[in-house]
Amino acid sequence: MPYCPAASASFSPRTVNRTARQLRAIAVAAAVAMAVAGCAVGPDYQRPATPMPASYKEAPQGWKVAQPSDQFDRGEWWTIYNDASLNDLEARLNQSNQSIAQFAAAYRQARALVGEARASYFPTIGASASASRAGTGAGNRSTNSSSFGQQGSINNQFSLALDATWEPDLWGSIGRTVNAQKAGQQGAAADLANARLSAQATLAQTYFQLRSLDAQQKLLDDTVGAYQQSLKLTQNQYAQGIVARSDVIQAQTQLQSAQAAAIDNGVARAQYEHAIAVLVGEPASTFSLPAMPLDATPPTVPAEMPSAILERRPDIASAERKAAAANEQIGIAIAAYFPSLTLSAQGGFESSVLSQLLRAPSRFWTLGPDIAATIFDGGLRAARTDAARAAYDQNVATYRQTVLTAFQDVEDNLASLRILEKEIVVQQQAVESAQQALAIINNQYKAGTVAFINVLTAQTTAFTAQQKLASIAGQRMVSSVGLVKALGGGWDAGQMDRETGGVEAPVAVSAEKRAPGG
Incomplete structure (x- = not known):
């Protein structure tokens, strides 16, 4: 390790000149680094194009499309159903649902990874201190009695x-x-929002199915x-x-069948109730x-x-954020083709x-740039670049498929609501x-x-018609919640940078409750 001689407190002209040249080299290297820094290699990201319909095919006649003035954070979308029990359950879900808690932890991890990546912008500074003590054995014995029994030397070294x-x-x-990593953080925030929306919608749908069973x-x-x-x-x-005994037996059979159906209905209700318990984080x-x-x-x-x-x-x-993150990985892989510069200093x-x-003669220092480049790697960098491009293409395909599935969800629920609205009138x-x-x-x-x-036939027909009516009413509510979920609930992409990572992220709720999308 280069250092100044301990016996001298001054520098020779040759040393001063060499130091000046080293400092100039460091300054030139730093200036070049600052000038070149920011010249990112690799493709710049653009959102992948997707097929976009002009309107919804299954939208019922007269269905209102939201106006620009309707755009605001709708927050607690389930309040549009005006059901106090559902509102209470949703509040408990937002606080205690364990699936949401998992995605909240994943979001916090993604946020920490952004800080980890940003740390590479700054120099790494370290400190060290050491002390050592070493000894040598006794020298050769001399015939001179004055040197007989000479002890070995002991050396100390402090740094x-x-x-x-x-x-x-x-x-x-x-x-x-x-x-x-930023894109990953935003994607994790969207995953958290999606998990929250899915849990909220599942709870609302399960709740309405349970109420349909109550009916x-x-x-x-x-x-x-x-x-x-x-x-x-x-x-x-x-x-x-007046009548034969067979009529009595038929009446008994019909009654017992209805009693069995009433008991069997309790099994499905209990299962829905247990599902709601899990969603709100309770045994x-x-x-x-x-x-x-x-x-x-x-x-x-x-x-x-x-x-x-x-x-x-x-x-x-x-x-979409996963596709953006994958695009950045292509640039990272391409950057490996170019030399790297490391500036180091020690004193x-x-x-x-x-x-x-701590005196001046004990000082030492060293400065210097280090440029390194890989000459041959057996196709490693090319393979990594190809893998990054393939991963990007995979994420783009996933994004486009997600968009197509989203439009399908909207159309499915619109068709369900439109058809059920007509069916329930006929069923009534x-x-x-x-x-x-x-x-x-x-x-x-x-x-x-x-x-x-x-009589038996008429009773069976009336019961079946009433049961079908109650079932359709429940299906309409389930489809209504499905449409709210398909339209994104009360969420928008701008919230990706506002997520807190908690189980329940704060949302702005308008005093005037409006329907999602409106």
Whole structure:
């Protein structure tokens, strides 16, 4: 290690000239590095082009498209259903859902990786201190008695030094690494938002399915009561000799079948209730929801033009950010073809006497640039560049597929809502007709003009129609939530830079609750 002689406190002219030349070389290297830095190699990123429809094919007639004035952070989108129980459950989910917590931790990790990448912009400075003690053996014995028994020598060495190294970003490798990590952070924020939106939508859909089962349970209970009255009537007529015993057995069979269906409905309800417990982060054993039949209709859900879905869907934003990160990796791979420059400096004190360690004669220093380039690597850099380009192409394909799937989601839910809206009107008419037919046949049976099989058929028809009506009502609510989710809920791409990484990121909620997309 070069250092100044410890016995001299001054520098010779030759040493001064050599030092000046070294300093000039360092200054020139630093100036070149600063001039070249920022000259990033590799392709600049542009969002991949995707097919964009002009409008939604399945949108019902008169369906309102949101106006520019409607654009704001819609926050708690589930409040459009005006259901206090659902609002409470969603709040609990945002606080305690473990899937959201996983993605929140992944976001915090991605945010830390950005700081790790940025650290490469700055020099690395270190300090070291050492002390050593070494001895040599006794010298050869002399015939001279005065030298007999001469002891070996002991040497001490003390050192205190600072060192610094810096690698200028000549070819943009560090800058692209930082950009890649930033894109990764934004993608992680979008993944977190997507996980939160998916959990919120799943909770709302499961909740409405449970309420639909509550409505069907009420229908089943009412049906069991009606069948009990029918059985009692048949038993009275049998006792009077008006009808045969087969009518009584048929009435009993029908009642027992309805009772079994009422019990079986409880199994599905319990499973939905347990699913909700998991979503809100509670043990299924300690969670319960009181029965409350579904009594709601889907609210109007206007939406932005199809092009806005690119900014409203967190899964699309995540896929696009992954493509951006992959593009930066191409530049990083290409930068490996160019030489690297490392500037280093070291200085400190070194002495064999501790008391003289911090004096001028003990000083030493070294400065110098280091340029390194790979001449032959057996095609390693070419393979890495090809792999980076292929990874980018893969992410672009994933992004485009995500966009196509997003439009499919919107169209599917629009079609479902449009068709179910027509179907429920017809089904309501079918229920009314079935109930009227049942009333007429019951009167005819009491008068003895029709057989009991006609009553059984009318009762089954009326029950099936009512059960179908309750099922359609639940499907409409599930499709409504699906449309809100397909349109991105209350999220927009600008939130990728505002995520906090917590389980529940703060959102701005308007005092006027509006439908998502409107």
